Amino acid sequence: MELRSSAHADTFARDRLPPHDQWPHLTDLGYPDRLNCGAELLDGTIARLGPDRPAFHDASGLVWTYGRLREQVDAIAHALTGRLGVLPGNRVLLRGPTTPWLAACWLAVMKAGAVAVTVLAAQRPDELATICRLAEVRHALCDARSVEDLVKAEVPGLAVTAYGGDGPDDLRHLAQPGTAPYPAVATSADDVALIAFTSGTTGRPKGCMHFHRDVLAIADTFSAQVLRPSPDDVFAGSPPLGFTFGLGGLVIFPLRAGASALLADWGGPDRLLSDIAKHRISVLFTAPTAYRAMLPQLGAHDVSSLRRCVSAGENLPATTWQSWYDATGLRIINGIGATELLHIFISAADDAIRPGTTGLPVPGFRARVVGPDGETLPDGEPGLLAVRGPTGCRYLADTRQAEYVRDGWNITGDTYVREPDGYFRYVARADDMIISAGYNIAGPEVEDALLRHPDVTEAAVVGRTDESRGQVVVAHVVLRAGVPEGADTVAALRAFTKSVIAPYKCPREIVFHTSLPRTPTGKLQRFRLR
Structure with a gap:
């Protein structure tokens, strides 16, 4: 497909797209x-629904209407392209805690x-x-509270403008609402809008380039057709805005x-x-770990507004799904999503949900399970997940592009099984499969078994090199408060695991921790446990 004419004066991003093949x-x-x-997300929505509806709430309870948000966004855009000298196509780093101001800055950059x-x-x-x-x-x-580390980074030529502080150079002073409306730059649908860096757990980060049309595509596929929000919904969640989730x-x-x-x-x-009770949250985005952590405290809070x-972010064990359903009826x-594809591409809602599976391809996406040769595997046979749809991987000048995209398919690095009814079931990250004495053992399956035990609050399973078996299964476990970390508990957990999954999958070793290592986005860092 030939790219449309760009509106970017600075062509850095387009120049560093991977070869089209x-x-x-x-x-x-x-x-x-x-x-x-x-403009579509803000001006387009105001044109449809008016400026007086709430758009953002902050932690103090202050509400930004769509009209107020547009005034602030337009003022920031004027400051960016005027006083700060930002040209179309320039990269603008955004950093700070999750606040309406950070979101307003993102919209202004767009x-x-x-x-x-x-x-x-x-x-x-x-x-x-x-x-x-x-x-x-x-x-x-940058939020004034987050400037210090950015200054310490000592980036040559980086102009940092803080917001939320004092002084004439603070963005809040430079971008006073009430200035003239800002006419959005007429960008191409396939001009790069954002570069999202993988949160990955190892190696050099990869920059994933997404176009203006990609931003709308994730809203018009997963959100519109699976999540199906209404204008009266109030969203909230734990993932930061630096995480595409x-x-x-x-x-x-x-x-x-x-x-x-x-x-x-x-x-x-x-x-x-x-916050759910205070702000009457109806749509919640968070990771499986947070759902598990909230379960013991549900009785003390009103969550009746949730619908x-x-x-996403990591595998959702069937036990966590069932426990949440039993406690809330929800x-x-x-x-499953990926930074490379911007957001979720396999999912299911309502009566289509099958606990223990991820779901079906989101409308607009296709998925299949392939072997090492790229050929589609029979249903029930584990292999690599391959996906394609309206969004996809375009790394920023990175030779790893050819590893992620093969024959037009995004190879996500996840091992999956496609069931005969078309549902996709997660097995493990491809590099998290444990091969022990000739058996293929998926760490998440063992984790799910351990999490069924009432004394276990978190579990991570990895392989350890073993001379006679190749690898052995090692479980890293966080126990419920008050449970002793002794040999009796190890024996009890091993016996319980053998009762719910095949004995050869049972951990040979169990290590206790007060917490498990995670990335800032909440993903488990199994490589640190290895």
Whole structure:
């Protein structure tokens, strides 16, 4: 497919797209040639539903209407393209806790035709320096509380503009609402809108480039056709906006639907439950770990406003799904997404949910399970998950593109089984399969078995090299408070595991921890346990 004429004065991003023969096959959803996703999400929604509806709530309870949000976004866009000298196509780093201001900055970058590089507030100077180097970032908008590490990164030529502080150079002073409306740059539908860096657990981060049409595509597929929000919904969740799971679930999806979102940092399960009651949250986005952590505290909180609960970021064990359903009557919408594809591409909702499976391809996407040769495997046989649809992987000048995209399919690195009824069941990350004495053992299956025991709150299973067996199964476990970490508990857990899965899958070794290592986005870091 030939790229449309770009509106970018700075062509860095387009120049560093992978060769077209290494792109995945992309489904055309029929968007117009000129498309600015920021204008569509904000101005387009106001044109449909008016400016007076709530758009964002902050932690204090302050409500930003769509009209107020547009005034602030337009003022920031004027400051970006005027005083700060940002040109269409320039990369703008966005960093800070989850707040309406961070979301407003992202929308302003979109309307200005620049490229957003949203990073995690938890990332350290060396990580920030690497991202800025790879994306050649020269502008940054940063919450005043998060500036220190960005300054320590010592990025050559980086102009940092803080917001939320004092002084004439603070963005809040430079971007006073009430200025003239900002006419969005007429970007191409396939101009790069954002570069999302993989949260990955090992190796050099990969920058994933997504177009303006991709931003709308995730809202018009998973959100519109699986989640199905209404304008009266209030979204909330734990993922930060530097994580595409959070950007989609807390900004793109609610704005596309004319709904609102609580934008506040993750403060633990008790805080999230309190926020659900206080703000009458109806749509929740978080990871399986958080659902498990909230279960013991549900009785002390009013969660009656919830109607949709979405889980992604890591595998959702069937036991967690069932426990949440038993406690709340709500069916968690499980899903798998990837930074490379921007958001969720396999999922199911309502009566279509099958606990223990991820679901079906989201409308607009196709999926299959393939062997090492790329050929489709029979139903019931584990292999690599291959996906294609309206979004897909385009790495920023990275030779790993050819590994992720093969024959037009995105190879996600997950081992899956396609069931005869078309549902896709997660087995493990391809590199998390444990081969012991000739048996293939999926770590998540053993984790799920351990989590059924009432004394286990978290579990991670990895392989350890063994001279006679090749690998043996090692379980890293967090116990319920008060349970002793002794030989009797190890014996009890091993006996329980053998009672629910095949004995050869039982952990040979169990190691106790007070917590398990995770990335800032909540993904389990199994490599650290290995």
